[in-house]
Amino acid sequence: MKRPTIKDIAAAAGLSKGAVSLALNGRPGVSESTRARVLDVASELGYRPSVTARALSSASADAVGLVLVRPPRALGDEAFFFQLIAGMQSEMSCALLLQVVASRDEEIALYERWFAEHRVDGVFLVDLLVSDPRVELMSSLGMPAVVVGGSGHHGSLASVWADDYAAMTSVVAYLKALGHRRIARVAGLPSLLHTVRRDEAFASSVVDGVVLYGDYTAESGAEATRALLGASLAPTAIVYDNDVMAVAGAEVAARLGVSVPEELSVVAWDDSVLCQHGRLTALSRDTFAFGGRAARALVAVMGGAVPTDVEDVLPELVVRGSSGVAPGVGRDAGGASVS
Numbered sequence: 361m362k363r364p365t366i367k368d369i370a371a372a373a374g375l376s377k378g379a380v381s382l383a384l385n386g387r388p389g390v391s392e393s394t395r396a397r398v399l400d401v402a403s404e405l406g407y408r409p410s411v412t413a414r415a416l417s418s419a420s421a422d423a424v425g426l427v428l429v430r431p432p433r434a435l436g437d438e439a440f441f442f443q444l445i446a447g448m449q450s451e452m453s454c455a456l457l458l459q460v461v462a463s464r465d466e467e468i469a470l471y472e473r474w475f476a477e478h479r480v481d482g483v484f485l486v487d488l489l490v491s492d493p494r495v496e497l498m499s500s501l502g503m504p505a506v507v508v509g510g511s512g513h514h515g516s517l518a519s520v521w522a523d524d525y526a527a528m529t530s531v532v533a534y535l536k537a538l539g540h541r542r543i544a545r546v547a548g549l550p551s552l553l554h555t556v557r558r559d560e561a562f563a564s565s566v567v568d569g570v571v572l573y574g575d576y577t578a579e580s581g582a583e584a585t586r587a588l589l590g591a592s593l594a595p596t597a598i599v600y601d602n603d604v605m606a607v608a609g610a611e612v613a614a615r616l617g618v619s620v621p622e623e624l625s626v627v628a629w630d631d632s633v634l635c636q637h638g639r640l641t642a643l644s645r646d647t648f649a650f651g652g653r654a655a656r657a658l659v660a661v662m663g664g665a666v667p668t669d670v671e672d673v674l675p676e677l678v679v680r681g682s683s684g685v686a687p688g689v690g691r692d693a694g695g696a697s698v699s
Contacts, residue, residue, distance in 0.1 A: 364405040373401045384476050399473060407476075408501070423455040424658060425480040427467045429487065430460055431577075437604045438576065439632040440647055444508070447651025448484065452659060464489075468497060475501050482662045484508055484654060485517070488553045506658040508650075509554055511669070518667035520654045524554045527643055527675045528561035528599075531627055534677055535597045536565075539689030540625060544570040544595035546584040546605050555601065562599075570595065574605050581605025585612040589624070596686045597625040603632040606640055610682060621684035631678055639681035645673065 370380045375398065382389040383398035390398075426448070428441065449456050457480055461467050471494070474480050482504035485494050495515040498505040507514035511521040535543055543566050548555045550573050562569055572587060574580030581600060585608070588595055600606035606628030610620055618624050628635050631644035650672050661667055 364402075364407045366407075368405060369398060369402050369407060372405065373398055385478055399476060402476060403469070403472065421478050421481050423457050423480050424452065424662075425457045425459070425471075425474055425483040426486070427459045427461060427470055427483070429462070429464060429467055431462070437578065439603065439634065440630045443647035444486075444651040444654075447648035447653075448655040449651075450648070451652045451655035454481070464493075468494065471497060471501075471503070475503055482506070482658050484658060485510070487549075488513060489551055490553050490556055492553075504658065504661040506654050506661065508654050511671070513553055514669070516667060518657045518661050518669070520650070520657050520670045520672060522645065522650070522672040523674055524557040525561040528558045529565055530674075530677060531599055531643065532562065532565040534679075535599075535625060535627070535683070538597075538625065538684065539686035540597040541567075541686070542593065542595045543597045543599065544572070544588050546581055546588075546598060546600045546609060547571055547573050548576055548601040549573065558601070574601070576602050576604060578604050578608035581608035582612045585609035586616075589613060589616055589618055594618075594624075596623070597627070597683070599627045599629070601629050603628045603630055603634045603640070603642065606642070607634050607638050610638065610640065620682050623687055625683040625686075627677075627683055630675075635678075635680070641680045641683040642678055643675040644678045645675040 366377050366380050366384070370377045373380065375394070379390050379394065380398050383395040384402065426445070445456065445458065459470055461470060471483065483498070485498070485505055485507045486509065488507055488510040490513060492513065495507065495513070495517060499516055505517050507517050507519040509521045510519045532543065545562050547559065550556070559571060562571065570588065572584040574584050581604060584605070585598065588598060589612070598609060600609055606626055610626050613620050613624050613626070620626055626640055628640050628642040630647070631642040635642040653670060653672060657668060657670060
């Protein structure tokens with residue numbers, strides 16, 4: 361099929377080519393209703409601007425974009441993203457355009473609109489899927505992008521990531537050293553690449569381990585914990601995929617009369633103020649520095665550098681009061697757990 365042009369959009373929308381050009385490039389001279397109509401028609405026709413023509417005709421937007429697929433009310437609970445965004449902004453002189461949407465389809469539509477309107481010069485992609493249409497989209501648009509946490513699944517895009525598989529393996533090894541054998545996991549969304557990598561590591565390290573999935577909210581963490589502790593053979597340790605679910609899980613255990621850490625050890629992913637005040641054992645990394653590395657990678661790509669694949673430092677386990685030896689297990693004179 362012939363690639364649609366501005367002329368085709370103008371004919372379909374009943375406008376001049378000049379008006380369509382102004383609307384597509386986000387320039388003044390047309391009303392917002394006209395701009396919206398042009399963008400809708402362009403989307404229906406499958407219009408993609410010429411990367412070369414766009415580069416020749418457009419000045420820098422002096423902004424980069426970050427889109428999060430989250431319920432807006434839930435975002436305020438995730439300290440990880442605030443630290444990540446702060447780190448990103450610390451390494452950039454341009455603006456960071458943040459948008460929260462409800463679905464992947466909305467996210468992709470937003471990238472297409474940003475590109476057509478030249479709202480941003482590049483984007484950060486977070487929460488990568490195992491097979492992620494955003495990677496192909498960025499490559500087809502020619503939009504500079506950095507995948508945050510996408511080792512092996514980022515195509516030709518730049519990537520900054522940490523080894524979730526190795527991190528999960530280290531957590532399980534720590535719990536096993538304390539004598540835990542009935543270990544459960546309250547995971548995040550199963551569609552996400554980092555969830556899959558953690559699942560793989562957990563399955564290879566724990567015999568008959570139980571995995572329940574949540575959505576990073578306190579409600580989902582509490583619900584999963586109630587289900588696990590209500591089972592006929594309850595776990596003696598639970599690993600949570602974020603701090604919010606872990607705190608909620610510890611509170612549920614307390615309400616059910618399950619003592620932490622004497623009867624149940626709790627470990628959280630991504631240390632935070634919540635974990636520190638709640639004395640929760642947690643995997644810790646410098647999320648601010650991680651965001652800074654991602655920003656430097658994006659700035660480099662926007663400047664014409666070849667995309668790189670950067671592995672961040674492995675998160676370290678910070679042991680606090682929420683983890684201890686498994687019930688019925690003591691310690692020998694050297695501190696090792698013994699049955």
